[in-house]
Amino acid sequence: MLLGLTLTSCAEISSELPRVSAPPPEAHLVALDAGACRALLRDDASVDSLRAALARSADYLEKLPADRRLTALDHSVSAGELATMLNAMDTMARAGDWPQSLCDRFRVYRAALPTPLLITGYYQPELPASRTRTERFRYPLYRTPADLVDIDLGQFCPTCGGRMAAGRVVDGTLVPYYARGEIDAGALAGRDYELAWLDDPVEAFFLHVQGSARLRFDDGVHMQIGYSGSNGRPYTSLGRVLVEQGKLPADAVSLQTVKTYLRAHPDEQAALMAMNPRYIFFRAVPAGPIGSLGVALTAGRSIAADASVYPPGAVAFLRIAPRPTDFAARDQPGYARFAVIQDAGAAITGASRLDVFWGTGDTAEAIAGELRNPGELYVVLPQ
Numbered sequence: 159m160l161l162g163l164t165l166t167s168c169a170e171i172s173s174e175l176p177r178v179s180a181p182p183p184e185a186h187l188v189a190l191d192a193g194a195c196r197a198l199l200r201d202d203a204s205v206d207s208l209r210a211a212l213a214r215s216a217d218y219l220e221k222l223p224a225d226r227r228l229t230a231l232d233h234s235v236s237a238g239e240l241a242t243m244l245n246a247m248d249t250m251a252r253a254g255d256w257p258q259s260l261c262d263r264f265r266v267y268r269a270a271l272p273t274p275l276l277i278t279g280y281y282q283p284e285l286p287a288s289r290t291r292t293e294r295f296r297y298p299l300y301r302t303p304a305d306l307v308d309i310d311l312g313q314f315c316p317t318c319g320g321r322m323a324a325g326r327v328v329d330g331t332l333v334p335y336y337a338r339g340e341i342d343a344g345a346l347a348g349r350d351y352e353l354a355w356l357d358d359p360v361e362a363f364f365l366h367v368q369g370s371a372r373l374r375f376d377d378g379v380h381m382q383i384g385y386s387g388s389n390g391r392p393y394t395s396l397g398r399v400l401v402e403q404g405k406l407p408a409d410a411v412s413l414q415t416v417k418t419y420l421r422a423h424p425d426e427q428a429a430l431m432a433m434n435p436r437y438i439f440f441r442a443v444p445a446g447p448i449g450s451l452g453v454a455l456t457a458g459r460s461i462a463a464d465a466s467v468y469p470p471g472a473v474a475f476l477r478i479a480p481r482p483t484d485f486a487a488r489d490q491p492g493y494a495r496f497a498v499i500q501d502a503g504a505a506i507t508g509a510s511r512l513d514v515f516w517g518t519g520d521t522a523e524a525i526a527g528e529l530r531n532p533g534e535l536y537v538v539l540p541q
Contacts, residue, residue: 324390413527457517
């Protein structure tokens with residue numbers, strides 16, 4: 159176009175052409191100097207909880223090939239280097255000058271992101287349950303079905319490395335696995351895949367979002383359950399659906415408001431829940447909850463992040479600010495603490511999303527359900 163306008167004055171061209179915005183910068187890490195690092199690091203949680211989380215990540219990393227490279231935005235680090243650093247941090251955490259001494263031994267980087275960081279929370283519910291279906295307990299939790307086939311797409315598509323899908327074979331053809339609406343309508347009923355039964359369809363739905371639970375039976379026995387697999391369908395946020403349908407204002411969406419809406423509109427529950435086609439299968443585990451690394455999560459310390467962007471098992475430092483619109487939290491200092499990347503989630507994708515695990519029960523639910531806050535992320539790496 160510019161070549162065709164060579165007879166037009168530069169002044170006329172510049173006044174008529176629209177201004178083109180520069181593309182946003184790529185997410186990258188910016189190293190802090192020692193002074194900025196020492197001024198930043200103030201941990202507001204128990205050092206014992208941090209040491210527990212560090213030990214679990216170190217155990218995971220030590221089982222990987224030491225030379226395996228893990229991505230940290232525009233940097234990379236080996237699993238062996240991270241494991242050595244975590245063990246050293248555990249030793250340092252016992253010292254009285256922790257965490258400032260960390261700034262002399264390791265590098266702390268600020269995550270410079272093209273879009274603001276959004277931090278949400280998740281938790282583990284404790285729910286009444288039954289081993290058999292009754293008039294009260296009518297909503298099943300399923301084991302992974304025998305006909306579900308996990309597919310490594312990288313074996314069929316050269317550009318699909320690391321991507322997985324799930325399906326089932328019908329008349330010799332692989333088809334997508336049943337969606338949530340089909341399963342809720344009875345696609346798996348009567349096939350002996352029921353692990354337990356719940357009495358509340360809303361809690362059953364959100365258990366699929368949280369990924370783990372502590373079930374409480376009438377005889378006083380408890381069962382810890384965790385993620386076993388999924389139907390491979392994409393995740394759709396029910397909060398976003400309710401906003402798009404004009405049923406909730408965007409600034410009022412939280413776990414509690416979505417639950418309240420579903421319970422106030424039982425005739426809409428099935429259709430709304432079916433709009434999230436992703437379905438989770440569970441298994442009994444000896445302890446938990448267990449994250450995507452196969453290690454137990456630590457309340458307030460374990461976070462879920464995109465493993466293609468941030469290194470699984472690595473240490474981060476979070477500053478979580480109160481929401482500007484949250485008047486109740488306006489006088490609260492927010493959170494500032496070390497956290498360890500030990501989980502992942504279908505909704506947690508990209509560099510600007512993190513999910514913090516807050517523990518088990520009602521208090522954890524209250525914190526996690528309201529957390530949808532801005533924040534800052536720092537990553538700790540070897541020198």
